[in-house]
Amino acid sequence: MTDLRSAPTRSTGMGTLVAKITVLGGLDALAVFLGAVLVSRGDYVIAALVVVGAIVLTVIYLSERLLPAKYMAPGLVFLAIFQVFVIGYTVYIAFTNYSTGHILTQDQAVEALLSQSQRRLPDSPSYSVTVVESNSQLGLLVTAPDGTALLGTADSPLRPVDATFQDGQAVAVEGYTSLRFADLLGRQDEVFSLAVPLADDASAGSLRTLDGRTAYQYTSKLSFDPASETLTDTETGEVYVDGGEGAFVGEDGTEILPGWQVNVGLDNFTRAVSEPSIRGPLVYVTAWTIAFAALSVGIIFALGLLMALLFNDPSMRGRTAYRIVMVLPYAFPAFLGAMVWSGMLSQSFGFINQVVLGGASIPWLTDPTLAKISVLMVNLWLGFPYMFLVATGALQAIPGEVREAARVDGTSRWQMLRHIELPLLLISMAPILIATFAFNFNNFNVIYLVTGGGPRDTGAGIPVGQTDILISLVYKVAFTGQNRDYGLASAFSIIIFIVVAAISVISFRRTKTLEEIS
Amino acid sequence: MHMTKKSIAAGALLAVAVLTAGCSNSTTTPAASDTSSAPETNATSTLTVWVDAERADALAQAATDYEAQTGIAVDIVARDNSTLKDDFIQQASSGSGPDIAMGAHDWLGELTTNGVIAPLELGDKASDFLPVALDASTYDGIVYELPYAVENLAMLRNADLVAEPAANFDDMIAKGTAAGVEFPFVVEQGENGNPYHLYPFQTAFGAPVFGRDAAGSYDPTQLTLGDGTAFAQWLYGQGSKGANTISTEITGDIAKEKFTTGQAAFWLTGPWNVKAAVDAGINVAVDAIPSPGSEPAQPFAGVKGFFVNQYSDNKVAANDFLVNYLGTVDVQVALFESGGVLPALTAAADAVSSDPIIAGFKAAGMDAVPMPAIPAMGRVWEFWGIAEASIINGADPDATWAQLTADVQSAIDGS
Amino acid sequence: MSALDLTAARLERSGRRRRRKSHGLRHVAALVLSVYALLPLLYIVSASLNPTGTLTGSNRLFRLVGLDSYRRLLASDQFPFLTWFKNSLVIGLTTAVLSVFLGALAAYAFSRMRFRGRRTGLLTIVLVQMFPQLLAVVAIFLLLTRIGELVPAIGLNTQAGLISVYLGAALGVNTYLMYGYFNTVPTEIDEAARVDGAGHMRIFLTIILRLVAPILAVVGLLSFITSMNDFVIASVVLIDPEKQTLAVGLYRMVSNPNYADWSAFAAGAVMASIPVVALFLFLQKYIVGGLTAGSTK
The missing domain is CATH 3.40.190.10 (Periplasmic binding protein-like II)
Structure with missing residues (x-):
């Protein structure tokens, strides 16, 4: 240690420089390589981002200035890649129709529609087939139910051939190579999409095999015209065109799904603010969301702080044991604790009524007011260990001398807490409290696990309940039944984020003044 | 001094960059040919099957046996039952989804609306399944699910x-x-x-x-x-x-x-x-x-079964595994023995009905209708x-x- | 003189009495809180010992006691429990150490340097974490799939990829917590070291980090617990059973309500809590120990 410290700064400087150059060189080399690969794939935007990112990092670490950036860059890189991407992706989705029936690209949707439109002819016999190949074109050598052999490819309809038979099945034909099942595995898409016309007239249907062993006659209910990008119903002749909203639309306006993902502009935001089903409950759900988040922070902070103070006194015996007990709830999965609480609060069978209250019948989870209290109590249980740990840490920042000085001055314990410790703690913990508020504002899990939002508000047209908060209401509106409307949910979550962020920024402003006063 | 430091750094950087650029040039060619052959090797080697965690063991033996018969490896991946469907819908079309997923028949509406599953062809085997199982596995007139068990x-x-x-x-x-x-x-x-x-x-x-x-x-x-x-x-x-x-x-x-x-x-x-x-x-x-x-x-009646991913590169093998292997009496009986739920294949269901409990469920399900x-x-x-x-x-x-x-x-x- | 002595003695005695009395009260409060903290956990422990039992079906706790579920978890081939355990420890500890390091670097810059956008930066990293994580799983899946095509080592189905995702949250509210703590370390200490010829990096690594050990320990513990308990992201990122974490492996046992094996899950959860408690015990001396006091003297 002492050697290092007395050594000339320059030599360590050189060592650092070499290490720096090695790391940066490696990083830039990687960036160049990735950039080249990305360009070759046509991902120009990502390639540019990678290269620009590497240049920025190189500049930061080679520069003599930009000291703060040197310290923040490592964390910011991860933040930018993983957190900011999630936000960016959510924002992107908010402008699309990404939802059930609209998750594919247009090409994939056409593929799926055509695949679903294949109908096996009702009287189609089953043909055992051998897949054959000539000039790398696949064909089907089939054994008809009458025992004769037929051959066809995608371009030439089935015709009788003289084939070699084995166990009554045609297995080889001259001019073609027979493929074994193992040979098919490398070209499964080819085999799967191979349709051999039954006759020159395409409407007679075609022979297809899904498993490479047995073939059946199929007709396709839809046909796709790549030039006009339209689908035609082969039975009724109805033409389906791209309706511009991510699906093919028939003449009478009926959509056929699956459709695909398209940009829908501000539609989701318009729907989010004009959604009629949430109008009624919106006011009280918002009020309860704010109350829930604020009360949660209040009680979690109060209890966490109380414990931290209680067990911070070195003269308190058994405090290590107590501390472990206080941390334990945090060491178990939160959903397990929430489920146990939900069971303990059951009206007829729960531990609270049956054991603690000696057979009472209190509707903890079904009475609107009590359900709110129950959710808060469970949330307190889930949250206080975190606050206890954080407050314990923050308490260590208060120098012992301050307390000693106060004690010498004859300050009472309460006065010391009120006038010295609490203000100091609030400065360092205010951001944590604001963040806890924001977390609970969107604390979907605790609501979902304890009450599921219930008891239900029977007056509302959607299954919303008395303990639903905004984010759980969003789930109920955007994810109804089988429908998952990610676009709408994203728009909602952006709106919610703006609300939370605004509240937080205002709160931060106030803590800033607090900090400057001290 | 500062100048020197900077020029050293710049020189080193340039050298490394050129070096790796050279390397990347020389490695791109084999890499490119690798990627073109990669789907083939994947296709011949492995079928990925997502299953409910509690069925993974029941299927492990069937997977091993199928590989022994055909050389196609079957990778049974135990997934959370609660997230399997949404994950499958989101991942199926991305190219990294599984080839086959296990699920309940009442997912069929959602899966077909999203266009993520491919029709199956049971062929003449269709009539070998319990009527309720076949009924449940059919959506809009097309069979999409290989029925495995009826609950x-x-x-x-x-x-x-x-x-x-x-x-x-x-x-x-x-x-x-x-x-x-x-x-x-x-x-x-x-x-x-x-x-x-x-x-x-x-x-x-x-x-x-x-x-x-x-x-x-x-x-x-x-x-x-x-x-x-x-x-x-x-x-x-x-x-x-x-x-x-x-x-x-x-x-x-x-x-x-x-x-x-x-x-x-x-x-x-x-x-x-x-x-x-x-x-x-x-x-x-x-x-x-x-x-x-x-x-x-x-x-x-809830019918558990298997779906083929519409965007799988292994659809032929997947169909073969489902229809020609999992749809056979021996395999369905074996799956029953490790899973304990009534098989969907009539012959297999009859074979295991000597157990009074299974017979009881089968009798109670006589009038069952698919969800x-x-x-x-x-x-x-x-x-x-x-x-x-x-x-x-x-x-x-x-x-x-x-x-x-x-x-x-x-x-x-x-x- | 003697009157004064007497007053002092009386004061001291009353002080001692008051302290003793308040200690009694404190223990009462501590015990009440302990019951509140432990009660739900008793259900979990009881469920883990009753192989055929339910989680919340009965208030007769510990009706049946046996170690079957523990044995089943530890010995069975179908659950690579010890592998999951090891994976969780590796991922959790790596994440904790790196998160603390990345966070402390940033907190040091925020605390000791003055630059444009400092306040905005601090605010932004906290706000970023407030964004609803509704689509996080989908986004992370897409991102890691793409990354994996370029750099397979940190792509989908790699533990390094999962750790990277967790490190995305390294800068955040915990950085703010550390920043607040860094601010309480007097800048005179830095200046004294600088006069001795130490560079900023040396000051950070050898002096400051030791002085802020309590908060580093707290943040490390918090990020360890967070990654130990996460199953939402981990279950999408890690596909192969032998790569998965304890949370992912265990959660699968109860994700289907009809087939939920609460006994095994509870047993797994009880065992998974051991490293958390052990780490807390290990870090406790840094959190509340005399290191800070010793150095500031």
């Missing part, structure tokens, strides 16, 4: 408490009460109700959810749920303001606890709970569900349980049921 509710009876099966619901309550236990009968409910477990009683009053069209598919335009007023009145009579035989306070955990500790005589539940009851030392008999109404009590998979059914689930729960807790049955029907109808019309 339905049945009435579990503690044979030490009640020797004979009950003739009807009231008889069951009478027999259970005579046995002198705390609960003559338990059924899983919960605060938000559980319509799946009450459905047999609803059908006993002649009120299925949807009618069927000419082709036999559930028809969203024929909402027959509204015929259930008689059932609603009966349910009210069983609830907290009546006989209190059905309670929203009885959760799955509590029902299980009461029956497995001998405090309940009858338990309406599925095959998944039999093991717990037998392990707890209960003398379990499995009966058909006693009807409270004039018609038989039909439970929903509707149409998107409109999702709208029903949203409101159904909560309405039933409030009737159990004393809400006016007629008004609540009418409200339920209106809510569902407007939700279906609105979508």
Whole structure:
């Protein structure tokens, strides 16, 4: 240690420089390589981002200035890649129709529609087939139910051939190579999409095999015209065109799904603010969301702080044991604790009524007011260990001398807490409290696990309940039944984020003044 | 000094960059040919199958055997049951989804609407499956699922408490009460109700959810749920303001606890709970569900099966594995032996019916109908349980049921 | 003189009495809080010992006691429990150490340097974490799939990829917590070291980090627990069973309510809590120990 410290700064400087150059060189080399690969794939935007990112990092670490950036860059890189991407992706989705029936690209949707439109002819016999190949074109050598052999490819309809038979099945034909099942595995898409016309007239249907062993006659209910990008119903002749909203639309306006993902502009935001089903409950759900988040922070902070103070006194015996007990709830999965609480609060069978209250019948989870209290109590249980740990840490920042000085001055314990410790703690913990508020504002899990939002508000047209908060209401509106409307949910979550962020920024402003006063 | 440092750095950087650029040039060619051959090697080697965690073991042996037969490796991946469907829908078209996924037949509506599963062809084997299994695996006239197991509710009876099966619901309550236990009968409910477990009683009053069209598919335009007023009145009579035989306070955990500790005589539940009851030392008999109404009590049938990913590169192998391997009697019997649920293949189902418990579930499922998979059914689930729960807790049955029907109808019309 | 002595003695005695009395009260409060903290955990422990039992079906806790579920978890082939355990420890500890390091670097810059956008920067990293994580799983899946095509070592189905995702949250509210703590270390200490010829990096690594050990320990513990308990992201990122974490492996046992094996899950959760408690015990001396006091003297 002492050697290092007395050594000339320059030599360590050189060592650092070499290490720096090695790391940066490696990083830039990687960036160049990735950039080249990305360009070759046509991902120009990502390639540019990678290269620009590497240049920025190189500049930061080679520069003599930009000291703060040197310290923040490592964390910011991860933040930018993983957190900011999630936000960016959510924002992107908010402008699309990404939802059930609209998750594919247009090409994939056409593929799926055509695949679903294949109908096996009702009287189609089953043909055992051998897949054959000539000039790398696949064909089907089939054994008809009458025992004769037929051959066809995608371009030439089935015709009788003289084939070699084995166990009554045609297995080889001259001019073609027979493929074994193992040979098919490398070209499964080819085999799967191979349709051999039954006759020159395409409407007679075609022979297809899904498993490479047995073939059946199929007709396709839809046909796709790549030039006009339209689908035609082969039975009724109805033409389906791209309706511009991510699906093919028939003449009478009926959509056929699956459709695909398209940009829908501000539609989701318009729907989010004009959604009629949430109008009624919106006011009280918002009020309860704010109350829930604020009360949660209040009680979690109060209890966490109380414990931290209680067990911070070195003269308190058994405090290590107590501390472990206080941390334990945090060491178990939160959903397990929430489920146990939900069971303990059951009206007829729960531990609270049956054991603690000696057979009472209190509707903890079904009475609107009590359900709110129950959710808060469970949330307190889930949250206080975190606050206890954080407050314990923050308490260590208060120098012992301050307390000693106060004690010498004859300050009472309460006065010391009120006038010295609490203000100091609030400065360092205010951001944590604001963040806890924001977390609970969107604390979907605790609501979902304890009450599921219930008891239900029977007056509302959607299954919303008395303990639903905004984010759980969003789930109920955007994810109804089988429908998952990610676009709408994203728009909602952006709106919610703006609300939370605004509240937080205002709160931060106030803590800033607090900090400057001290 | 500063100049030197900077120029060293710049020089080193340039050198490394050029070096790696050179390397990358020389490595791109083989890399490119690697990627072009990669799908082929993948295709010949491995089928990835997502399954419910609790079925993974049952399938492990089948996977090994299939590889021995065909050289195609089958990678069984145990997934969370609760997220499997959404993950599959999101990942199927990305190219990194599985080739095959296991799921319940009532996912079919959602999966086909999203275009993520490919039709199967059971061919002449179709008639070898139990009619209810084939019915459930067909959506809009096309088979998308290789049925593997059929699950339905049945009435579990503690044979030490009640020797004979009950003739009807009231008889069951009478027999259970005579046995002198705390609960003559338990059924899983919960605060938000559980319509799946009450459905047999609803059908006993002649009120299925949807009618069927000419082709036999559930028809969203024929909402027959509204015929259930008689059932609603009966349910009210069983609830907290009546006989209190059905309670929203009885959760799955509590029902299980009461029956497995001998405090309940009858338990309406599925095959998944039999093991717990037998392990707890209960003398379990499995009966058909006693009807409270004039018609038989039909439970929903849930058919577990396998779907092929529309965007899999291995569809031929996937079809072969499902239709020609998992659809055979030996394999279905083997799967039964490690899973314990009634096989979907008739011959396999018959082969394992010597077990009285399985035979009991099979008999109780004689009248079972597949749970509707149409998107409109999702709208029903949203409101159904909560309405039933409030009737159990004393809400006016007629008004609540009418409200339920209106809510569902407007939700279906609105979508 | 003697009157004064007497007053002092009386004061001291009353002080001692008051302290003793308040200690009694404190223990009462501590015990009440302990019951509140432990009660739900008793259900979990009881469920873990009863192989056929339910989680919340009965209030008769510890009716059946046996170690079957523990044995089943530890010995069975179908659950590579010990592998999951090891994976969780490796991922959790790596994440904790790196998160603390990345966070402390940033907190040091925020605390000791004055630059444009400092306040905005601090605010932004906290706000970023407030964004609803509704689509996080989908986004992370897409991102890691793409990354994996370029750099397979940190792509989908790699533990390094999962750790990277967790490190995305390294800067955040915890950085703010550390920043607040860094601010309480007097800048005179830095200046004294700088006069001795130490560079900023040396000051940070050898002096400051030791002085802020309590908060580093707290943040490390918090990020360890967070990654130990996460199953939402981990279950999408890690596909192969032998790569998965304890949370992912265990959660699968109860994700289907009909087949939920609460006994095994509870047993797994009880065992998974051991490293958390052990780490807390290990870090406790840094959190509340005399290191800070010793150095500031």
